[in-house]
Amino acid sequence: MRLKLRNIFLVYFVVSSAGLMYALLQLGQQCDCTHSTNYALRKEQLSHRGKENLPIIYVVTPTFARPHQRAELTRLSQTLLLVPSLHWILVEDSAERTAAVAELLAQSDLPYTHLNVQTPLAMKLKDSDPNWLKPRGVEQRNEALRWLREHRSPGDRGVVYFADDDNTYSVKIFQEMRYTQKVSVWPVGLVGGLRYEAPLVDNGKVIGFHTAWKTHRPFPIDMAGFAVSLSLLLTHPNARFDPDAERGFLESSLLGQLVTLRELEPRADNCTKVWVWHTRTEKPKLKQEDMLEKQGRGSNPKIFV
Amino acid sequence: MRLKLRNIFLVYFVVSSAGLMYALLQLGQQCDCTHSTNYALRKEQLSHRGKENLPIIYVVTPTFARPHQRAELTRLSQTLLLVPSLHWILVEDSAERTAAVAELLAQSDLPYTHLNVQTPLAMKLKDSDPNWLKPRGVEQRNEALRWLREHRSPGDRGVVYFADDDNTYSVKIFQEMRYTQKVSVWPVGLVGGLRYEAPLVDNGKVIGFHTAWKTHRPFPIDMAGFAVSLSLLLTHPNARFDPDAERGFLESSLLGQLVTLRELEPRADNCTKVWVWHTRTEKPKLKQEDMLEKQGRGSNPKIFV
Numbered sequence: 001m002r003l004k005l006r007n008i009f010l011v012y013f014v015v016s017s018a019g020l021m022y023a024l025l026q027l028g029q030q031c032d033c034t035h036s037t038n039y040a041l042r043k044e045q046l047s048h049r050g051k052e053n054l055p056i057i058y059v060v061t062p063t064f065a066r067p068h069q070r071a072e073l074t075r076l077s078q079t080l081l082l083v084p085s086l087h088w089i090l091v092e093d094s095a096e097r098t099a100a101v102a103e104l105l106a107q108s109d110l111p112y113t114h115l116n117v118q119t120p121l122a123m124k125l126k127d128s129d130p131n132w133l134k135p136r137g138v139e140q141r142n143e144a145l146r147w148l149r150e151h152r153s154p155g156d157r158g159v160v161y162f163a164d165d166d167n168t169y170s171v172k173i174f175q176e177m178r179y180t181q182k183v184s185v186w187p188v189g190l191v192g193g194l195r196y197e198a199p200l201v202d203n204g205k206v207i208g209f210h211t212a213w214k215t216h217r218p219f220p221i222d223m224a225g226f227a228v229s230l231s232l233l234l235t236h237p238n239a240r241f242d243p244d245a246e247r248g249f250l251e252s253s254l255l256g257q258l259v260t261l262r263e264l265e266p267r268a269d270n271c272t273k274v275w276v277w278h279t280r281t282e283k284p285k286l287k288q289e290d291m292l293e294k295q296g297r298g299s300n301p302k303i304f305v
Numbered sequence: 306m307r308l309k310l311r312n313i314f315l316v317y318f319v320v321s322s323a324g325l326m327y328a329l330l331q332l333g334q335q336c337d338c339t340h341s342t343n344y345a346l347r348k349e350q351l352s353h354r355g356k357e358n359l360p361i362i363y364v365v366t367p368t369f370a371r372p373h374q375r376a377e378l379t380r381l382s383q384t385l386l387l388v389p390s391l392h393w394i395l396v397e398d399s400a401e402r403t404a405a406v407a408e409l410l411a412q413s414d415l416p417y418t419h420l421n422v423q424t425p426l427a428m429k430l431k432d433s434d435p436n437w438l439k440p441r442g443v444e445q446r447n448e449a450l451r452w453l454r455e456h457r458s459p460g461d462r463g464v465v466y467f468a469d470d471d472n473t474y475s476v477k478i479f480q481e482m483r484y485t486q487k488v489s490v491w492p493v494g495l496v497g498g499l500r501y502e503a504p505l506v507d508n509g510k511v512i513g514f515h516t517a518w519k520t521h522r523p524f525p526i527d528m529a530g531f532a533v534s535l536s537l538l539l540t541h542p543n544a545r546f547d548p549d550a551e552r553g554f555l556e557s558s559l560l561g562q563l564v565t566l567r568e569l570e571p572r573a574d575n576c577t578k579v580w581v582w583h584t585r586t587e588k589p590k591l592k593q594e595d596m597l598e599k600q601g602r603g604s605n606p607k608i609f610v
Contacts, residue, residue, distance in 0.1 A: 009314045016321045023328030068495055071473040071582035078384045078476060168376040171383060189610040190373055193593030196610050210604065212593035274610050277376035280587040288498030288517035299515065305494040305501050305579050 054085035055157040055178055058230065060144040062137030063101065063165050064093040067284050067305060070104060072165040077108040083174040087158075089147065091140035092116040100304060117143040123243060135250050137164065138243040145233060145240055158230035159184075162223045166281050169224075173275035176267040177227035183259045186268035188225040191278035197222060199264065199271045206264040206271075218252040219261075224276045226251070232258055359390035360462040360483055363535065365449040367442030368406065368470050369398040372589050372610060375409065377470045382413040388479040392463075394452065396445035397421040405609065422448040428548060440555050442469065443548040450538060450545055463535035464489075467528045471586050474529075478580035481572040482532035488564045491573035493530040496583035502527060504569065504576045511569040511576075523557040524566075529581045531556070537563055 059080060063069060073090070080086055088110045092101055097116045105112045117139045125134050141162055148160065159180045163169065177184050185206060187198035192213045199221070200208040211220040219226075233239060242253035268275055292298050364385060368374060378395075385391055393415045397406055402421045410417045422444045430439050446467055453465065464485045468474065482489050490511060492503035497518045504526070505513040516525040524531075538544065547558035573580055597603050 005311060005314065009310065009317075012314075012318065016325060020321060020325055020328065023325065067500065068582065068584055070579075071494065071584050074475050074582075075380060075384060075473045078387060079380060082383060082386060168380045170379050187608065189376060190589040190591075193590050194597065195372065195591060195594060195604050196608055198608070210602070212597050272605070272608055274375075274608060277373065277379075277610070279373055279376050279589075282585040282587050284495040284584075285498050286495075286500060289500060292499065292517050297515070299500050300577070303492065303501060303503070303577055303579060305582070 055159060056230075057083065057086045057174055057178060057227075058089055058144075058148060058158055058160045059086060059163045060089045060091065060141055060160060061163050061165050062091050062093060062140030065098065065100075067286060068281055069165070070100065070305060072281060073101070073104055076163070076165055076169070077104070077110060079169050079171065080110055081108070082171045085178075086110065086174065088112040089144045090114055091137075091143050093119050093137070093140055113144075113147060115140075115143050115147060132247060135241075135243065135245065135247070138241045138250065142240045142243075148230065149234060149237055152230060152234065154231050154234050156230060159227045160230055160233060161227040164223060166279060167224050168277040168279045170275040172273075173268070176275065180227050180229045181265060182232050182263050183226055183228050183255060184265040184267045185221060185226045185271065186266070186276070187271050187274045188222045189274040189277035191222045191224075192220075196274050197225065198274075199225075199266055201266045201270040204266065204270070206261055206266050214248045217249055219255040220248075221251055221255075222278055223251055224278060226255065226264075228254075228258060360464060361535075362388065362391045362479055362483060362532075363394055363449075363453065363463055363465045364391060364468045365394045365396065365446055365465060366468050366470050367396050367398060367445030369441075370403065370405075372591065373586055374470070375405065375610060377586060378406070378409055381468070381470055381474070382409070382415060384474050384476065385415055386413070387476045390483075391415065391479065393417040394449045395419055396442075396448050398424050398442070398445055418449075418452060420445075420448050420452055437552065440546075440548065440550065440552070443546045443555065447545045447548075453535065454539060454542055457535060457539065459536055459539050461535060464532045465535055465538060466532040469528060471584060472529050473582040473584045475580040477578075478573070481580065485532050485534045486570060487537050487568050488531055488533050488560060489570040489572045490526060490531045490576065491571070491581070492576050492579045493527045494579040494582035496527045496529075497525075501579050502530065503579075504530075504571055506571045506575040509571065509575070511566055511571050519553045522554055524560040525553075526556055526560075527583055528556055529583060531560065531569075533559075533563060 061076065063073060077088070080088055088105075088108070090101065090105060090112060092098060092115070094116045095118050097114055102114060105114055119139050123134055123138075125131065125136065152158070159177050161177055173186065176186055185199045187196045189196045191197050192211055194212055196210070197220070198210045199206040200210055209215070209220045214220060236258055239254060239257040241250055245253040289299060366381065368378060382393070385393055393410075393413070395406065395410060395417060397403060397420070399421050400423050402419055407419060410419055424444050428439055428443075430441065457463070464482050466482055478491065481491055490504045492501045494501045496502050497516055499517055501515070502525070503515045504511040505515055514520070514525045519525060541563055544559060544562035546555055550558040594604060
């Protein structure tokens with residue numbers, strides 16, 4: 001009896017220990033998530049980006065109310081949703097944060113900060129002005145810089161990208177900028193009257209710029225063509241965009257306070273790939289609205305466009 | 306000795322059995338995927354859409370080469386990436402499928418079909434023509450219909466949406482259209498000279514249309530404002546877009562062969578929500594290209610924009 005019990009014990013001990021170890025090892029493995037593909041779960045997965053240990057990309061977008069604003073912000077937010085570890089700072093050109101933008105942000109599933117600052121009247125474009133007449137988004141970008149300096153500290157790893165709401169961004173451009181040490185640069189498509197503008201790179205260093213317009217600018221590069229490390233902005237607390245900068249010199253007014261040409265970090269395959277385009281959206285024609293209004297068939301103001 | 310061993314055995318047996326049961330129960334649970342958020346894994350999850358048992362949304366996009374084509378297709382493909390169970394049918398207006406579009410599709414992570422058919426010369430817009438002068442994308446959409454009729458059978462559950470490459474789509478519009486029985490309809494923003502065009506709905510039925518232009522059209526609705534169930538298209542093998550249709554009657558030329566007004570299925574909260582906008586992208590200015598070329602500083606043709 002004694003022998004039998006001891007043997008049973010020993011056998012059970014060995015088998016159960018092996019089984020328990022196997023089960024515990026399985027619990028420690030990263031689970032295979034490829035079967036979890038329904039939309040609701042995917043949205044939840046996409047929104048849990050904060051758990052990665054990646055430097056955060058702070059995307060700063062100035063925006064202002066116009067008929068196609070919601071369309072622009074919708075398609076931009078959907079691109080941003082594909083990028084891990086990203087924080088959207090949306091700054092309205094307005095006296096108050098609007099309900100329309102607040103709702104869009106709340107539904108976007110993105111981590112975000114919603115700010116506002118109104119451009120002084122003297123600086124604002126009139127409807128009939130060409131869009132290049134006065135610099136746009138300056139106060140709004142500076143407001144985002146102010147917020148970052150107030151809410152982030154030099155220990156926070158991140159990079160800041162000034163992304164206007166009508167450009168087109170491949171998700172690849174965000175991969176390119178994430179590990180910026182100081183300022184990284186890359187080509188921008190369809191800008192400056194050219195197919196693309198781009199830094200010229202030799203031996204891994206920027207030696208000049210492929211550009212046609214105001215080539216004497218210290219940094220003849222579009223807003224969409226560079227990103228700045230968060231730490232560089234925090235260690236240069238006075239660096240901001242100059243609202244009085246001559247046309248085309250807005251980017252230089254910031255970058256000149258932060259880096260020299262040689263310190264620029266070329267990305268996108270030594271600046272030979274285009275992953276961001278300076279697209280512009282046509283102003284929608286709304287001439288029929290008044291006509292319908294007069295016929296008593298006006299559009300329903302409760303339907304938000 | 307005997308007693309001690311038996312007691313040890315009993316205690317161990319109870320504890321290990323409990324532990325083993327717990328571990329086995331844990332293995333049976335659906336794993337918590339919220340920690341798996343790195344970009345590569347997310348892309349893989351997004352691409353495993355075929356495993357869901359959802360009706361497939363066939364997105365038919367005619368496209369043609371122009372400087373901002375790659376930008377348009379990039380941002381559209383990134384929106385489509387957020388939609389489960391979707392198949393993109395991209396049809397080039399060209400004599401052959403181009404390498405540029407083939408590469409974009411291959412990198413898109415989407416299930417796709419790449420087709421081409423060239424618009425007859427008499428039907429093609431000249432550069433100087435206003436874009437509304439001749440209907441665009443007709444042969445390309447019809448080619449997609451031909452492909453679907455050849456490669457799909459009435460047992461396949463799906464819906465077909467004609468999505469031009471310059472519109473803006475919220476992912477919500479795809480949720481709205483997925484379970485279309487025959488033809489579903491919804492508002493479109495920034496079209497027809499209005500803030501929006503939309504079906505008018507009473508008691509869950511479409512009774513008319515909010516539109517200002519050519520209101521006598523049988524279906525005064527933009528291409529982006531409806532979707533057709535795959536089975537309806539397969540059971541009506543001759544229904545297609547009429548390339549000779551009067552301006553504005555292209556949609557009616559197809560829908561008139563498929564449904565009556567009363568059969569239309571209103572979506573988007575009884576057609577009160579705008580989830581798609583008829584945005585248009587400005588033609589980029591490329592005037593500096595020639596100037597740089599003359600200076601011997603022309604753009605690098607190997608850099609694709």
